[in-house]
Amino acid sequence: MSSAAPVAVRRDPQHGYLGGVCAGFAARVGIDPLLIRIGFIAAVALGGVAIPLYAIAWVLIPAEGPERPAFQRLLTRQDTWLVAAGMGCLTASGLLLLRAWDVWIVNDRFLWPAVIAATGGALIWRQSQTAPERVAQRGRLPRQTVNRATAGAALVVGGALIFLYVNDALAPARDVVLPVIVILLAVAIILAPWWIRLVRGLADERDARIRSQERAEVAAHLHDSVLQTLALVQKRADDPREVAALARRQERELRAWLNNTRPSGEETLGSALEAAAAEVEGDHHVPIEVVTVGDAPLDERGVAIVAAAREALVNASKFAGPEPISLYVEVTDERIEVFVRDRGPGFAVDDVPSDRRGVRDSIVGRMERHGGRATVHSTPGYGTEVELVIES
Amino acid sequence: MRRGRVDRTLVVAGLATIALGALLLLDRLGSIDLRFDYLAPAILAAIGIVLISAGLS
Numbered sequence: 001m002s003s004a005a006p007v008a009v010r011r012d013p014q015h016g017y018l019g020g021v022c023a024g025f026a027a028r029v030g031i032d033p034l035l036i037r038i039g040f041i042a043a044v045a046l047g048g049v050a051i052p053l054y055a056i057a058w059v060l061i062p063a064e065g066p067e068r069p070a071f072q073r074l075l076t077r078q079d080t081w082l083v084a085a086g087m088g089c090l091t092a093s094g095l096l097l098l099r100a101w102d103v104w105i106v107n108d109r110f111l112w113p114a115v116i117a118a119t120g121g122a123l124i125w126r127q128s129q130t131a132p133e134r135v136a137q138r139g140r141l142p143r144q145t146v147n148r149a150t151a152g153a154a155l156v157v158g159g160a161l162i163f164l165y166v167n168d169a170l171a172p173a174r175d176v177v178l179p180v181i182v183i184l185l186a187v188a189i190i191l192a193p194w195w196i197r198l199v200r201g202l203a204d205e206r207d208a209r210i211r212s213q214e215r216a217e218v219a220a221h222l223h224d225s226v227l228q229t230l231a232l233v234q235k236r237a238d239d240p241r242e243v244a245a246l247a248r249r250q251e252r253e254l255r256a257w258l259n260n261t262r263p264s265g266e267e268t269l270g271s272a273l274e275a276a277a278a279e280v281e282g283d284h285h286v287p288i289e290v291v292t293v294g295d296a297p298l299d300e301r302g303v304a305i306v307a308a309a310r311e312a313l314v315n316a317s318k319f320a321g322p323e324p325i326s327l328y329v330e331v332t333d334e335r336i337e338v339f340v341r342d343r344g345p346g347f348a349v350d351d352v353p354s355d356r357r358g359v360r361d362s363i364v365g366r367m368e369r370h371g372g373r374a375t376v377h378s379t380p381g382y383g384t385e386v387e388l389v390i391e392s
Numbered sequence: 393m394r395r396g397r398v399d400r401t402l403v404v405a406g407l408a409t410i411a412l413g414a415l416l417l418l419d420r421l422g423s424i425d426l427r428f429d430y431l432a433p434a435i436l437a438a439i440g441i442v443l444i445s446a447g448l449s
Contacts (some may be wrong), residue, residue, distance in 0.1 A: 082447030089440030093433040100429035126447075 088354025320344025
């Protein structure tokens, strides 16, 4: 029987504002740091006991990774919260000045609610500036944006409520609202453990999914590179010079992959596909005709489509005989399309054994993992076409 | 030749500090009467401007 060792709490200054205590606890529990921070601010407002507790935690809990001074960290964060805090300071400054000049409306009952509301307004305003292309790319607002906009709205509403409260405008509603709040708090305390467990369960599931995808990526890469080269080495065992050349090239490729570097001259999708075609042509001695229409910088998804196309070319070279293979690439603003066609004997796609990883993992699985799709059109006797598509 | 990048936050922080220093100097020289009622908003304004500059840079 095995049991997982408990994970110690560590402060996270990289993602924190002061000492990273809230961020550290949030990472340990597996929830958004904003929730811990709201709890902290509420505890400060309810008597200030949270401040010495925070200081003690800052001193006693070790930091995760290197730690820079808090002031330096604070001023080098490009953060919405800084803008909101700055707007709060400016508002407070202006109102204090007006109060010093005895402007009639500005007194303590107005000043602090206005500062809180201005801070919240700045938060909402900054979130409304979220780049439209980011929203369009994700199909919805980023989670951080939603959290911050919610916090901003809460601050504005809170400021308004405080203003009404200190001016005794809430007295009639107080008798109704207080019992409701107490009941809601009680329900929240009862449900909190289940909620935290649910959130942590979702986080664990996401981690497992990411690990599984990474494992599939590594397996697909090893299949396309090392296993293919070993097969070639067996095939060319009678030619020591070619075997040595294959081994050297594979070593270079594997080192580049491990170091996450890219060969020079492969900065665009078109050049990377042409390089892959030339490599397969050299290895398998089958002519490949490359036609490219349009081009695009080689990003992560481009690397995936190149790897899938290369695997399709290798399959065609192995099974299609001496006839030339066609590689057609079309890049538009909306999508990238790659077609690999051969005039070989073809095969029945449904009859491919489940233990063959080439088509299933290296082509179809790889494209799906990167948000694209791969379709294999093949009829016995009439050749094969592999269609790879990634929408921009 | 590489050109050094200007850190806008540091420039704004420096200007804010100079402005505060100038106010304190004028107060010391007797040109203005800088009471707490005016000093506190000035400090808050300086902090606010630096924070906004840091957040927007």
